[in-house]
Amino acid sequence: MINTHQELVLALSEAAELEHSLICQYLFAAYSIKNQADAIAAADVVLFAAWQEKILNVARQEMGHLGTVWNLQALAGAAPYAGRVNFPQPGGRFYPPHIDFSLTPFSDDTLQRFIEFERPEHGEQLMLAGVPDPLDYSRVGDLYRQIRQAVIALPEDALLIDTTAVEDSRSWSNNVTLKTATTRQEVIDAIDFIIQQGEGTPGATAGSHFAIFVTLKDELAAHLNAGGAAPGRDVAPNPWMTDHRDAAGGTPLTAPAAVEAVSAFNLIYGCLLQLLRHYYAKGTETEDQRDNLKMASYRLMHACLGPLGELLTRMTGVTENGLRAGPSFEHFGAEDLAAAPRAVWRVVASRLLDARGSLVALQGAGAGPDFGSVITGLEEALDWLTADQPA
Amino acid sequence: MVTSVHFEGWFQARFATDPDAYDDPRGHGGWTFAFAGEPDFDRVLRFQAPVAPRSHGPQIDVVVTQVVVGGAPVAGHPLIGAPVVLHDGPKFEGHNGDIAPDGSEPVFPFHLVVAANGVSLEVMEWLRLADLKRPVARSRFGKGVGAVLPADQRRLLNGLDSAAYLDRRIANLRADLLASVDPTVRANLTNRIAELEKGGIVLGALGFRVDYAFAVPAAARAATDPARSLGLADPLSPAWAMKWWMGCWDADALSGYISGEVKLG
Numbered sequence: 001m002i003n004t005h006q007e008l009v010l011a012l013s014e015a016a017e018l019e020h021s022l023i024c025q026y027l028f029a030a031y032s033i034k035n036q037a038d039a040i041a042a043a044d045v046v047l048f049a050a051w052q053e054k055i056l057n058v059a060r061q062e063m064g065h066l067g068t069v070w071n072l073q074a075l076a077g078a079a080p081y082a083g084r085v086n087f088p089q090p091g092g093r094f095y096p097p098h099i100d101f102s103l104t105p106f107s108d109d110t111l112q113r114f115i116e117f118e119r120p121e122h123g124e125q126l127m128l129a130g131v132p133d134p135l136d137y138s139r140v141g142d143l144y145r146q147i148r149q150a151v152i153a154l155p156e157d158a159l160l161i162d163t164t165a166v167e168d169s170r171s172w173s174n175n176v177t178l179k180t181a182t183t184r185q186e187v188i189d190a191i192d193f194i195i196q197q198g199e200g201t202p203g204a205t206a207g208s209h210f211a212i213f214v215t216l217k218d219e220l221a222a223h224l225n226a227g228g229a230a231p232g233r234d235v236a237p238n239p240w241m242t243d244h245r246d247a248a249g250g251t252p253l254t255a256p257a258a259v260e261a262v263s264a265f266n267l268i269y270g271c272l273l274q275l276l277r278h279y280y281a282k283g284t285e286t287e288d289q290r291d292n293l294k295m296a297s298y299r300l301m302h303a304c305l306g307p308l309g310e311l312l313t314r315m316t317g318v319t320e321n322g323l324r325a326g327p328s329f330e331h332f333g334a335e336d337l338a339a340a341p342r343a344v345w346r347v348v349a350s351r352l353l354d355a356r357g358s359l360v361a362l363q364g365a366g367a368g369p370d371f372g373s374v375i376t377g378l379e380e381a382l383d384w385l386t387a388d389q390p391a
Numbered sequence: 392m393v394t395s396v397h398f399e400g401w402f403q404a405r406f407a408t409d410p411d412a413y414d415d416p417r418g419h420g421g422w423t424f425a426f427a428g429e430p431d432f433d434r435v436l437r438f439q440a441p442v443a444p445r446s447h448g449p450q451i452d453v454v455v456t457q458v459v460v461g462g463a464p465v466a467g468h469p470l471i472g473a474p475v476v477l478h479d480g481p482k483f484e485g486h487n488g489d490i491a492p493d494g495s496e497p498v499f500p501f502h503l504v505v506a507a508n509g510v511s512l513e514v515m516e517w518l519r520l521a522d523l524k525r526p527v528a529r530s531r532f533g534k535g536v537g538a539v540l541p542a543d544q545r546r547l548l549n550g551l552d553s554a555a556y557l558d559r560r561i562a563n564l565r566a567d568l569l570a571s572v573d574p575t576v577r578a579n580l581t582n583r584i585a586e587l588e589k590g591g592i593v594l595g596a597l598g599f600r601v602d603y604a605f606a607v608p609a610a611a612r613a614a615t616d617p618a619r620s621l622g623l624a625d626p627l628s629p630a631w632a633m634k635w636w637m638g639c640w641d642a643d644a645l646s647g648y649i650s651g652e653v654k655l656g
Contacts, residue, residue: 042428045427388521
């Protein structure tokens with residue numbers, strides 16, 4: 001049971017990590033879906049694009065959930081938590097839910113896991129004894145309901161630590177909603193919003209992530225039963241550049257060009273996390289500089305990680321058994337940059353330049369797909385980051 | 392002495408519309424879409440050489456139509472008919488309101504070249520992307536959504552009103568659909584017809600107009616005119632200004648019309 005400030009902060013960090021991990025898994029599956037670049041029928045291009053958009057839209061809403069959780073952490077006087085263990089994580093090994101956390105291409109099995117993540121549980125909640133209690137939960141919604149109970153029960157001085165913390169309610173995209181809170185009721189409303197978007201309400205799951213994945217699974221079954229083409233590319237599950245002690249297995253990438261491209265992806269991904277952590281923490285940047293942080297982050301998400309994630313899945317024969325590459329979302333240990341804006345902005349800009357250099361070299365060597373739009377996106381992000389750097 | 396180089400024509404810009412993200416590659420919830428068989432949207436404004444141009448849309452070609460020197464049009468001026476080229480992949484940089492609201496999106500980067508018969512004018516970009524959120528870029532913004540003049544609209548829509556213009560397009564596409572057996576082409580045409588039949592903003596956009604006007608800094612200009620056809624001893628010495636309107640947005644063809652001038656002096 002969550003009944004202290006410390007337990008609340010830990011639970012919010014757990015929620016942030018869960019949302020973060022779900023986003024990676026949903027994006028990986030979405031990027032693996034075949035499109036007009038593959039030799040598929042025109043009708044399949046339309047159908048698969050619609051499926052991909054549904055998953056991407058769920059991922060965007062999860063990004064809104066992550067931003068909302070970071071807002072609640074700020075209110076509770078905590079730093080935004082962007083940590084995450086590497087993939088794969090067999091069910092129950094690291095996270096309490098007995099569901100595999102795994103990067104796998106779009107398939108019936110993948111959708112079944114997504115359904116299990118979001119499955120509604122509207123019954124009584126598990127109540128645990130002891131202080132500090134270990135977190136135990138069976139589904140995403142279950143964890144949020146425990147946090148909700150704590151928010152109702154905790155005294156305000158353990159909940160509303162810093163109501164002046166910089167909170168983000170800005171629109172990141174027309175399909176992303178972030179909630180802010182400065183009162184107990186607003187915190188409860190924000191948590192209810194996350195729960196309802198994930199699993200719906202008792203007796204009414206329409207439009208929830210759970211319902212979207214159930215519908216997708218049914219549509220995929222109908223498509224395959226009618227003799228339709230497999231929609232997922234043969235992407236290596238849980239691809240990695242290097243073995244990770246916090247992960248259980250995975251598929252090593254063996255082709256140098258793929259390793260280089262995935263390395264660039266992970267470099268950009270790490271930079272994005274550094275920027276977002278800094279953006280959501282109460283920094284000393286001016287409002288204009290915060291705007292630039294947001295613009296740079298947006299370009300990294302939309303113009304770099306999104307297109308590059310999909311392009312990686314077009315790189316064929318990059319593992320020992322001839323599978324395709326994919327965005328591995330790899331972490332390489334704890335790396336907390338200094339809190340000073342000056343350091344963060346410069347380190348990130350330097351790394352983005354490195355990522356750009358890698359992609360330019362790959363492009364020049366004709367190794368892999370056309371990375372031109374990603375390179376342009378990196379240059380745009382760099383422009384936002386270098387125009388008005390904190391002194 | 393004032394010299395004006397007038398240009399006009401249809402341009403192409405393939406981008407998603409609200410409520411989609413400004414850089415959505417296919418369009419999902421708005422009123423413009425990349426249909427079957429078409430490449431992803433890239434948002435680039437093209438005055439020539441359109442990408443995957445749609446059938447029955449306007450001919451994409453922005454050219455110099457008139458050169459006026461000292462108030463008098465110059466017949467047979469070397470620049471007349473010259474293509475007006477935008478380099479470096481310019482886009483409407485509104486970013487869903489983060490940079491500019493609807494109808495105010497600046498065109499960035501702005502690198503315009505007009506050249507023919509040994510005469511050339513060039514406007515080079517002088518801002519960086521991150522400047523677009525700063526006051527220094529305000530003059531580059533559009534003046535908001537207005538209405539295209541009725542006379543311009545009739546001329547550009549081949550004498551038709553908006554509804555008749557779309558009806559004719561639908562009829563042409565239906566005829567193509569009947570004659571087509573390729574599944575990709577059929578899917579493309581079917582989707583286009585369905586979107587056109589919705590009317591709504593697709594109909595209304597044919598009446599949109601956005602005006603732009605800004606001065607060009609000295610460092611951003613270049614010109615060649617050895618025979619002084621522009622009527623200026625040094626074409627770089629007077630003030631330069633860009634002024635144009637864009638509108639009559641044909642959402643089906645992902646095209647719009649532009650009419651404007653480069654003014655020296």
